[in-house]
Amino acid sequence: MNTTVSAVSSNGVYSFTKPNRDSITLLAGLGVEGDVHAGVTVRHRSRMAQDPAQPNLRQVHLIHQELFSQLRGAGFAVAPGDLGENVTTSGIDLLALPVxxxxxxxxEAVVEVTGLRNPCLQIDNFQGGLLKxxxxxADDGTLVRKAGIMGVVTTGGVVRPGDPIEVExxxxxxxxxxxV
Incomplete structure (x- = not known):
């Protein structure tokens, strides 16, 4: 199966969803150019309230397209950008990747994976019951987060739908x- 970028999204204002774009530009050490979450220090409002000086380990949010198919099967209509991700992927099990x-x-662009996205209650404001x-x-009682992964930009570059993804x-x- 091809491992590719399905969609790219960004938003310059705080909003749960992010509109799809023809391309996004990743900036090393910052994130997505023009995106509200770009920066050296944390940009997520709840995290800024705790400690605005903490490093931004959440510069880029990636979700696997396959999640949307699973959600459709459970009766939810979710499309790329709806859950606030910057990059929607296809053909890769993002949740199984190591830190x-x-x-x-x-x-050109390279994103280093830092951890899992921790979805909040805002997701139920988007569509009731979606958080669950x-x-x-898991069967052993451990918490399972499926709403994508986060990363930092180590090498900048333009990213477009259809671009290949190589995993290192x-x-x-x-x-x-x-x-994270």
């Missing part, structure tokens, strides 16, 4: 993703 994985997007679909419990795993031992 430190480098995703080469298109010809993207956060659940970090040296072992691999660390599983945790909430």
């Amino acid at each position: 430190g994985t480098r995703l080469h997007l298109g010809d 679909q993207v956060v659940g419990r 795993l970090p040296a072992e031992p691999h660390r599983p993703l945790e909430r």
Whole structure:
């Protein structure tokens, strides 16, 4: 299966959803050019309230297109950008990647995976009951977050729908993703 970028999205204002774009430009150490969440320090409002000086480990939000198919099967209508992601992927199990994985997007851009997105109650304001679909419990009781992953831009570049994605795993031992 081809591993590709399905859609790219950004928004210059705080909003739950992000409109799809023809392309986005990733800026090393900052995130998506013009996106409200771009910056060296944290830009998510709840995190800024806790400590505005903490490093921004959530510069780029990626979600796998396959999640939308699962959600449609549960009766929810969700499309790229609806959950606030910057990059929608196809053909890659983002949630199984270890911390430190480098995703080469298109010809130049590289995003290093930092952890899992921790979806909040705003997701139920978008569509009631959706939070229970993207956060659940495994058989052993551990919390399972399915709303995508977060990363930081290590190499900038333009990213477009249809661009290939190359996965570069970090040296072992691999660390599983945790909430960031």
